[in-house]
Amino acid sequence: MNPRDPLPTLAEASRRIAAGELSPVALTEAALARAAALNDTLCAFIEITAERARAAARRAEREIAGGRRRGPLHGIPYGLKDIYDAAGLRTTAHSRLLLDNVAAADAATTARLEAAGMVLIGKLATHEFATGGPAWDLPFPPARNPWNPAHFTGGSSSGSGAAVAAGILPLAMGSDTGGSIRLPAAYCGIAGLKPTYGRVSRRGVAPLAYSLDTCGPLAATVEDCALALQVLAGHDPRDPGSADLPVPDYRAALRQGVAGLRIGYARRFNEEAEVEAEQARALDATAQTLAKLGAEIVEVALPPLAQFNAVMRTISPSEAFAIHQRDLRERPEMYARVTRERLMLGAFVTGAQYVQAQRLRRILTAKVETLFESCDVLLTAAIPGPPPLLEETDTTPFRRQQPITGVFNATGQPALAQPCGFAANGLPLSAQFVGRAFDEATVLRVGHAYEQAAGWAAKRPAVATLPE
Numbered sequence: 001m002n003p004r005d006p007l008p009t010l011a012e013a014s015r016r017i018a019a020g021e022l023s024p025v026a027l028t029e030a031a032l033a034r035a036a037a038l039n040d041t042l043c044a045f046i047e048i049t050a051e052r053a054r055a056a057a058r059r060a061e062r063e064i065a066g067g068r069r070r071g072p073l074h075g076i077p078y079g080l081k082d083i084y085d086a087a088g089l090r091t092t093a094h095s096r097l098l099l100d101n102v103a104a105a106d107a108a109t110t111a112r113l114e115a116a117g118m119v120l121i122g123k124l125a126t127h128e129f130a131t132g133g134p135a136w137d138l139p140f141p142p143a144r145n146p147w148n149p150a151h152f153t154g155g156s157s158s159g160s161g162a163a164v165a166a167g168i169l170p171l172a173m174g175s176d177t178g179g180s181i182r183l184p185a186a187y188c189g190i191a192g193l194k195p196t197y198g199r200v201s202r203r204g205v206a207p208l209a210y211s212l213d214t215c216g217p218l219a220a221t222v223e224d225c226a227l228a229l230q231v232l233a234g235h236d237p238r239d240p241g242s243a244d245l246p247v248p249d250y251r252a253a254l255r256q257g258v259a260g261l262r263i264g265y266a267r268r269f270n271e272e273a274e275v276e277a278e279q280a281r282a283l284d285a286t287a288q289t290l291a292k293l294g295a296e297i298v299e300v301a302l303p304p305l306a307q308f309n310a311v312m313r314t315i316s317p318s319e320a321f322a323i324h325q326r327d328l329r330e331r332p333e334m335y336a337r338v339t340r341e342r343l344m345l346g347a348f349v350t351g352a353q354y355v356q357a358q359r360l361r362r363i364l365t366a367k368v369e370t371l372f373e374s375c376d377v378l379l380t381a382a383i384p385g386p387p388p389l390l391e392e393t394d395t396t397p398f399r400r401q402q403p404i405t406g407v408f409n410a411t412g413q414p415a416l417a418q419p420c421g422f423a424a425n426g427l428p429l430s431a432q433f434v435g436r437a438f439d440e441a442t443v444l445r446v447g448h449a450y451e452q453a454a455g456w457a458a459k460r461p462a463v464a465t466l467p468e
Helices: 010-018 024-042 050-065 108-115 158-165 182-188 222-232 250-256 267-272 277-292 305-330 337-348 351-371 404-411 440-454
Strands: 045-048 077-081 119-124 171-175 191-194 215-219 262-265 296-299 377-381 415-422 428-435
Touching (some): 010 024, 010 222, 024 045, 024 077, 024 158, 045 158, 108 119, 158 182, 191 440, 215 222, 222 415, 262 277, 267 377, 277 296, 277 440, 305 337, 305 351, 404 415, 415 440
Parallel strands (some): 077 119, 077 171, 262 377
Antiparallel strands (some): 045 119, 191 415, 377 428
């Protein structure tokens, strides 16, 4: 394994380890070498856990050599957004308020990945408490985009997007309250899955908004997201939002293709969301590719974006303020400016406004669910265009433009962001596929078929190949 080269995808690493062609120890050393070489440029890691990783890799190698392979993820490196607990490591949430916060136990998701035999390389940068950022008045710098470090990674799972896109890690965990998995995936040119609300446990993950928070994977390919979700999904009775439903075979669904499926293309949504011309053309081309693969493309109309924005601008800040109100009152100076200002907006939401927002949310969710009576998956934009310059990113308290991904946090349905082309400046564009509640299998099936036909996932940023 040459550390100059990007790490293989999760699926490829799994295949090569199973065939005896790749050593978990060599793979881990390559990940550590790449993390050390690239972190000064990308600022993706808050902490690199080198000795822990080496010990886990040696253990995985012994177990696999002894015929005790735990499954397809055994011996493969991964990283955790630094709102996930890992026993004995700090969980800082990228904030000075939690610099001394050492986790006593693993998050439920961390425990599942560790039980699968994965190798933790480190904790990854985020926006403070998964909301405020990018910010420069924090103990750690904001992560930077591997396609061009002057540009934004998307947030809040910023380090996760950067580390996967740069080929440091095959898998990183993110969280998504208004788009925080899908935005870094979109801006960094990789795949990111927000599962259905309740599909993956949130226990042991720092909360932002209890009725919106969702945990999920970022990876180089849709197949990798399917492999990860197979391990991550499942009921957790200690998470009150967890759903007790069967978990299907996600990888098996990938082989079915899209012939006969109906894809609802929300073309008018692109206009309403002020999607730029390059991104809109890329989405049109995505629909055309799916049609050539045998899918039927039908145009659908989502409810007005302004209504979703009103719901998200009411529910998310008020729930976040409820979590942070004591610290905001007693030590507001400890937060970054952008975090403090965004969280404090929740103090001005009345109980009546919150209740009305939840009522409107139910109405909008029912309207979106109705669309699935005539189609299997929706195709929409995830981002308005390629990533902006980092210094030009909106850090105002009341965002000039809400993330368009937040629509499907309001409804709770599964949503996948993945590459669908590149802008003239060489930066990524992205498509979003959305499915029925708890039907991640069909979302992944469509995403995989498109990915295989389009070939965008094979393209890596120049920074991914290190110089001699």
